[in-house]
Amino acid sequence: MTNTTPLLRVQSLAKAFGGNKVLQNVSFDIQPGEIVGLLGPNGSGKSTLLNIITGFESADRGVIAYRGNAIQTLPAHRIVEAGIARTFQLPAMPEKMSVMEVAMAASTTHHGFWETLLGTGGVRAAERQAHAKATALLHELLLAHVRDLPASALSGGQKKLLGIVCALMGAPKMVFLDEPTAGVHPNLRNDIVSALKRLNQQGMTLVIVEHDMHFIREVCSRCIVLDRGHIVASCCPDELSSNERVLQAYLGGGAENDAVLEKQA
Numbered sequence: 232m233t234n235t236t237p238l239l240r241v242q243s244l245a246k247a248f249g250g251n252k253v254l255q256n257v258s259f260d261i262q263p264g265e266i267v268g269l270l271g272p273n274g275s276g277k278s279t280l281l282n283i284i285t286g287f288e289s290a291d292r293g294v295i296a297y298r299g300n301a302i303q304t305l306p307a308h309r310i311v312e313a314g315i316a317r318t319f320q321l322p323a324m325p326e327k328m329s330v331m332e333v334a335m336a337a338s339t340t341h342h343g344f345w346e347t348l349l350g351t352g353g354v355r356a357a358e359r360q361a362h363a364k365a366t367a368l369l370h371e372l373l374l375a376h377v378r379d380l381p382a383s384a385l386s387g388g389q390k391k392l393l394g395i396v397c398a399l400m401g402a403p404k405m406v407f408l409d410e411p412t413a414g415v416h417p418n419l420r421n422d423i424v425s426a427l428k429r430l431n432q433q434g435m436t437l438v439i440v441e442h443d444m445h446f447i448r449e450v451c452s453r454c455i456v457l458d459r460g461h462i463v464a465s466c467c468p469d470e471l472s473s474n475e476r477v478l479q480a481y482l483g484g485g486a487e488n489d490a491v492l493e494k495q496a
């Protein structure tokens with residue numbers, strides 16, 4: 232990786248489900264240290280893009296390079312190991328595990344069968360490390376006071392925070408967040424904003440799928456806007472409201488807009 236290599240480069244990505252062309256010729260770069268908002272109307276392809284980058288779906292065409300290395304054929308766990316983590320729109324939590332246990336289970340340090348069974352020194356040291364890290368992250372994400380509760384008992388917003396904790400347990404360089412504040416109480420929303428800003432100040436690159444424009448303005452330095460599978464804008468949040476193609480995407484448009492988008496892609 233040279234000084235000019237972007238942290239992530241997506242080139243000519245395409246994906247269709249049957250005849251539904253969900254992503255078409257999608258290309259963009261993310262630089263280290265950015266907080267980028269990924270925007271677009273419902274069904275514009277944001278989650279599909281996020282799923283492809285993080286290895287949960289495969290692309291039909293295109294290249295995804297992380298620190299200069301192609302990752303588009305890697306399975307999800309190898310992408311996590313490479314340094315890219317993600318959260319989910321609706322995090323599912325195991326019924327019987329405590330908040331701390333869920334955080335610990337997200338640790339990416341794994342040992343062989345015999346080492347684990349025998350509880351070797353290496354395993355115990357790794358467990359201590361994971362415990363210390365989970366403790367620090369639960370504190371950072373304001374979940375220290377609920378660490379012994381069953382994870383399934385958390386509120387929707389707290390589950391989102393725990394999803395962020397889990398994503399961070401592997402010490403990623405880059406995190407994709409899928410609607411981190413949707414359905415979250417305003418108080419907790421502000422906590423999420425502060426936590427994300429702190430993580431970014433510590434060097435984390437963030438890409439955030441969000442519909443909440445206040446949140447985007449508060450947190451993001453740049454926005455990428457998708458409309459029906461095409462990137463129609465890459466600009467700072469303040470420029471969104473005067474961007475013709477963004478307005479067109481959000482205010483609607485039928486087949487005539489498809490023709491325009493095809494031409495401009």
Ligand SMILES: Nc1ncnc2c1ncn2[C@@H]1O[C@H](COP(=O)(O)OP(=O)(O)OP(=O)(O)O)[C@@H](O)[C@H]1O
Binds near residue numbers: 248276
């Ligand atoms: N596994 C799938 N099989 C078939 N179609 C799918 C699949 N996943 C997504 N789609 C379709 O792809 C299109 C884009 O969906 P996607 O979830 O990526 O949009 P989105 O921008 O994230 O939407 P929202 O903001 O509503 O979450 C939709 O038409 C959706 O129905």
